[in-house]
Amino acid sequence: MDDDSGGRGLNRDGTIRREGSLSRVPAAFAPVVAAARSRITGAFDGTRLHSAYVYGSIPRGTAVPGVSDLDLLLVLRTRPTGADEAAARAVEAGLDAGFGQIDGVGALLTSTDSVTSELERHDLGFFLACLCTPLLGEDLAGRLPRYRPTPLLARETNGDLVLALPRWRRRAAEAATDAERRSLCRGAARRIVRSGFTLVMPRWRGWTSDLAESAEVFARYYPGRPERIEQMRLAARVGRSPSADPAVLTTLIENLAPWLAADYLAVHGEKAPRP
Template sequence: MPKKVASRGLDPLGFIEREGSHARVPHVFRPVVAAARDRLLDVFGARLDSAYLYGSIPRGTARAGHSDLDLVVVLREEPTGADRDAARALGEAVDKEYAQIDGVGTLLFSRARVLSEVERHDIGWFVACLCTPLLGEDLAEFLPRYRPDSLLARETNGDLAGLLPRWRERIAAAEDTEESLRPLVRFMSRHLVRTGFTLVMPRWNGWTSNLREMAEAFAGYYPERAGQLRRAAESGYEPVGDRAVLRSYVDDLGPWLADEYARVHGVKAPRPPGWD
């Protein structure tokens, strides 16, 4: 019999398959998901267009006491500052009540933004391929199928050069404590690993959300930087609050990755003001 070829997250036609489902949510996290769903309805009511889960919980890889609950909330109009405050308060309340999770992260967008042409290969792709429907109409029905091509790479992570100055400001403002630095290491590590992966994604021809698999895919094309991305992948899962790690990201790995990304894929298309 011929050897079976790994799908690498693609369907038989070469499109990225949607990851995650309610069936994969570990039993221990199901009460958390139910609580979040009910409270989103209470907070946003008729203004809520749709809501989604993403991350390790719907992928079935979450660890009780270590993983966070990741949500996307789509409103019928552009989110306001009050909406973001309400989402933050909801997340803090759920996090406090359920020991199974280590934090709640909520992204807010408008329906128009998710379905806009400029966001089709960024937020649109994210909702269609990486998010699991929780409430309302599934906007994936209005979006195309996606291949792991250079356009997708450019529009998802082709903005690293513009992010690095903000990262430097956040690092400079952070206190020298584990509590302050650890979340920054986790966030920046994950972002750099994902950027390294999407840099090579069209050549690797597939999709994965596993940070270690991302780092290994990258290593096949940039062996001279492989060690840095592998260490970043580990820090994405088990971060330590180390300012030296953060400085290496914004002084070395990040600038190199931004330059190489622009050379290979180009720079992400500009977004309207307020869409950062």
């Protein structure tokens, strides 16, 4: 059941295939992943940590030394505390300082109850089951369903893009350095491209996390909007190689994102509210 179907990231039964594997980690990043496993184990004992995962370009095998970042998901047995957050930030700092291959580290914290809840089933649950590669502990994907590229999945993964706009605008206004602008550019661009892809995902009937491919899939369904296609291609480029140019941020945050958020709500509706 786990053979790729037609190059669209699906199993033979039409469910979304898990996209990463430790066997695909490029050789240059193998020491980084090994160190992540060691540092996480040292920072969280078995009474706190349920499982850990790596996601993004490193387990997909597409990471570029000096450009790609290391993305981690840490699932705790109970809701994360302030001490847990501090431990995760220490793991991030240690790995970032120790390896020139990576351009930053991000460790998300959550709990088993949250991942497996009905509310998060088609968002965080999907993220873990299909986009994350097990690194430590029991793989929670076994407690979650098999996912398909449906309108429900589209709504629950990216049907809240509109909520990100005020935060991005505030960060853009407050950014004082090129590093801050590049960080915002990378995060906003990746979110925009993912939203552009999932907007048309049910019609394309497949899954990809590749930014360039996502932009081109989006382009297939908006042939009459060449300006949006070019903006989405720009977002895909700066999602990989972020820009500090304020004009790029303006294009993404003030032009493309508001249009995309409105179209998304019109097509798929609003994501279920979170507490």
